Amino acid sequence: EHNCKLLVVGGGSGGCSLSAKFARNFQKGEIIIVEPSDVHYYQPMFTLIGGGIKKLEDSRKNMRDVLPNKANWIKESVVEFNPQKNAVTISNGDTIKYDFMLVAVGLQLRYEAVPGLVEALNIPNSGVCSNYSPNHVNKTYEALQKFESGNAVFTFPNTPVKCPGAPQKVVYISEHFFRKTGKRNKANVTYNTSLGVIFGVKKYADALWKVVKERNINVNLRTNLIEVQPEKKLAIFENLDKPGEKTIVEYSMLHVAPPMGAPDVLKKCTDLVNEAGFVNVNKDTLQHVKFSNVFAIGDCSSSPNSKTAASVAAQCNIVYKNMKAVMAGQNLTEIYNGYASCPLVTGYGSCIMAEFDYDLNPLETFPISQDKEMWVMYMMKKDFMPTLYWKLMLNGYWNGPSTVRSLMHLGLRK
Ligand code: FAD
Ligand code: UQ1
Incomplete structure (x- = not known):
């Protein structure tokens, strides 16, 4: 049984940054951070690692070295939220009671939701890779180097995602890699996305359509990866507008942005989350809609911005000031514009x-x-x-x- 003034769940981009802000004014022991991981990754670098531009080590620091020293880090995960009781249960069975809580658990990668995908990723030199996980990102540059000819296929899942640009950045880097290494005329480059647009913002979508046309990249909208058969090197896609219609593609290289979703631990706590499992906050103030002492930041929040570290940065000061206002019994003043x-x-x-x-x-x-x-x-x-x-x-x-x-x-x- 532990007690604290501020409980921060998750020590990723949002949890770490906000803990650092609070730690400046709080006494030692008033903040508890629950975070199971030994390492903190700068995930935006994964795109560059996949392209051979950076090394995986460059994206990694020890969690100990990034979390603020003044906070009490408990290296466990939260396994149950109990917001009615201002308490959580953690993986060693302990309970933590809090006055205020920030939820910053990010979102969960669901590679297992595509049959055959986990198996494919675990076969050496299968040509299947994924920038989204530190466990698989090095396979991207390996696949690029080993590529000789055939289909290079890239996917965007039919779920919410973090960094919605990342599934296509790897397409452009790969296409350029093939040109640089004299393999472009033997490569057929295809981006299959579940979305109905190439990008959500028209100004940039127009620019990206020009890029793909100039560079002879095929783009199929509303096309969703549903199965991988690594032994035959086949990827199976469904047409989201015509249920039942499938296409089978033989790939030499397959880059997968996996299905993603709210973490299971959130989904279990229906008081805390919306239907999709994201922490149900007011999109202006980022305060929980029912529990005024609870806020969320980053990928696990219901606020309908694009889930990026840049958004987390913008949310930091909003959440910080609004949480301080609640702690002082004052009205909330800061409004997030969705940046x-x-x-x-x-x-x-x-x-x-x-x-x-x-x-x-x-x-x-x-x-x-x-x-x-x-x-x-x-x-x-x-x-x-x-x-x-x-x-x-x-x-x-x-x-x-x-x-x-x-x-x-x-x-x-x-
Ligand atoms: P995270 O940083 O993911 O942190 C969540 C933390 O919660 C983790 O440390 C995890 O261990 C912990 N946790 C999970 N479950 C529990 C639990 N039950 N109990 C306790 N702790 C738990 N953003 C950009 O702005 N620009 C980019 O160019 C960009 N490119 C990207 C490219 C890729 C390939 C990827 C994967 C992401 C990219 N992002 C980019 C997105 C960015 O990394 C995320 O939006 C950002 O890290 C979200 O921060 P967060 O704190 O919400 O989640
Ligand atoms: C940003 O603020 C940020 O947070 C650290 C990122 O995360 C990696 C970004 O990728 C970007 C682009 C921004 C926005 C900052 C500027 C100066 C445009």
Whole structure:
């Protein structure tokens, strides 16, 4: 049995950053972080690791070294939420009681939901790979190097996802890799997405359609991976608009963005979550709709923004200020506009920096139109963002680029 003023569940991007903010003003022992993992990954780097641009080690730090020292880290997972009693149960059987709770458990990868996929990923040199997991991301660059000829197929699942751009960034990097290595004329590059659009924001979708047309990449919308047969190297897709209609593709390389969803532990606690299993918060304040002492941040929250680390950064200050207001018995003042950003890497040395809000309207930081493929944005993604993440964000000093945006636009635009 443990007691604390603030319980933070999950020490990923959101849980770590917000704990760091609170730790500055809290006494030792007032914050408990429950986080089962020994390592903290900077997941946005996985795209670059898959392309051979960074190493897996570059994306990894010890959890001990990123969580704030002043917080009490319990290396277990929460197995049951009990918000009526302001308590959770953890994997060693202990109970933790809290005054306030931040839920930051991210979302769960569901590779097992596609029959044959786990088996395929575990066969060496099967050509099947996935940037989404640290266990599989190195297989992407291996598959690119081993590729000789045939179909290179890339997927986007029929579920909510984190970083909705990531399933196609790997398409562009791969296509460029094939050109660089003289294999492009032997490769048939196809992106099969469950979505009905190439990207949710029209401005960037228009730019991306140009990219795929120029580079002869096939795009099939509303096409969902339902099975992999690794022994025959077959991928089976369903047409989401015509139930029962299937296509079978023989692949040389298959990159899978797996089905994802809310973690099981959340789904079990129906008071805490919406129908899809995400923590049911007010989309403006990020406060729980029923339990005023509970907030959520990041991928596990019901707020309908694109699930990215950039959104987590923007949410940090909103949640921090609103939680402090609740703790002080004051009214909530901060409103989240749904800011999300997706650096759409389009090859080795180019990137379209998408930034947008809840309404899927562009909300760009720089005073130039960001629907262009730019080298400087690529360098930002590759070299600047990791430093920003490790040094500033995880220490509670990065709230997203809204201040930079105001300065860049000289106060002329929002
Ligand atoms: P996470 O950072 O995933 O952290 C969740 C934490 O909760 C984990 O540490 C986990 O161990 C812990 N946890 C889980 N269950 C429990 C439990 N029961 N009890 C206690 N702890 C638990 N974002 C961008 O902004 N830009 C990008 O370019 C970008 N590219 C991406 C590319 C890829 C391939 C991937 C996978 C992600 C990318 N993202 C990108 C998304 C970004 O990584 C996530 O949106 C962000 O990490 C979400 O933070 P979070 O705190 O909600 O979840
Ligand atoms: C961002 O703030 C952020 O959080 C650290 C990211 O995560 C990796 C991003 O990818 C991006 C693009 C941003 C937005 C920042 C700027 C300066 C556009």
